[in-house]
Amino acid sequence: MTTVDPRPRTPAGLRFPRGFRWGTATAAYQIEGAATEDGRTPSIWDTFSHTPGRVSGGDTGDVATDHYHRMREDVALMKRLGVSDYRFSVAWPRVQPTGRGPAVQKGLDFYRRLADALLEAGIRPVATLYHWDLPQELEDAGGWPRRETAEHFAAYASLTAQALGDRVATWTTLNEPWCAAFLGYSSGEHAPGRTSPAAALRAAHHLNLAHGLGVGALRAALPAPAEVSLTLNLHAVRPLTDSAADRDAARRIDALGNRIFLDPVFHGRLPEDLVRDTAPLTDWSFVRDGDLRTVSAPIDSLGVNYYAPTVVAAGSSARPSPWPAAEGHVRFPRLPGPRTAMDWPVDADGLHGLLTGLRDELPGVPLLVTENGAAYEDHVDPRGRVRDTERIAYLRTHLAAVHRAIADGADVRGYFLWSLLDNFEWAHGYSKRFGIVHVDFATQRRTPKDSARWYAEVVARGELPGEAAAVQ
């Protein structure tokens, strides 16, 4: 367990445990650009973003924040922030273009240079193997609904770990498999844009399988002390009322949003109610003997991504939906209160509830908040400053919630702010800005926002300043 500082509250603010990991996070397709360079081939997101009508404004990740060419400048920004860790993702089509076969050396070299630059700057590299950029060839062969994709993932994990394992000690197999399965294959809001709820359930299982096979591949390729993890966007599900119908709606969404991953990964079983609820769509016969044992290979920590709670009530919702077999049973009421530019409610209690729930459900599993942050409509003012006070307020309340969860016994080892840079926000293109560093997408000029200065101060002190200490 992380030891909580004996004096957690100082006159100035809330002190975090010694050794707490302070990071920022990004993902390859959202920042790298260089979409056709050095042997990289299209991923499902290249295809999707180049399909008219899929992404707001017709935006693509072709250039993004040009991080592939500006990596050193971005590492220097992080060094100035003082962060201890940087969570990035490896682009599968950059290191293994067709998703099978040998690696491309130039692709691997980019990540070796990145890891070296980070280590030189005193920043721990944290690599995620899959943040949604499936090589298009694997989608053409059937994508995540097809079992072989999981086997290809394990081979990719192995060759990437062999190339980077001497520099990178912290690895995550998948980022947010819920989004990959359900936004990608059920609602079609994300690549590859399919709308088959049954295919999405198969995809979810094969993503779990990819994770389990990936853990085995990483353990075989990496030196023993390496840390292997998985990142989930767990849903802080709340029933609108205490009625039996609303509570049952919450149970359904908890099964489809959380337990569909947590139960196989940590308990080696599928939730019975999930199997029952989804019976009209599938008999789950694609889960083979031994799969759940593979999926439940022990991991060293769990990454939790949190942005907003999920409030549900009995009712029905529109199709296509990301919630297979739930459309006729669940609605998602809109509650009053502050919202971010994503139209997501601001509610830090959801993060505290998730972390303390995991404390109870998964005792002994260290937790990392691997993403948290907010999009707001930022502008560079005439003096060259971005006064993103709403983002600072969001970060302050969410970090306070993390602190409270630690004080309540949750073993939270670190916090990764999403995101270092404004970037390609998937179906929203460049219209939503999550960065603590503003990016002018025409010139690629980076301007640290007030939130960057605020976060640097938090990191330097290891403490969340009191209200009065806000950046002026």
Ligand code: IFM
């Ligand atoms: O930008 C995304 C990220 O890629 C995955 N988690 C949520 C973020 C904000 O939508």
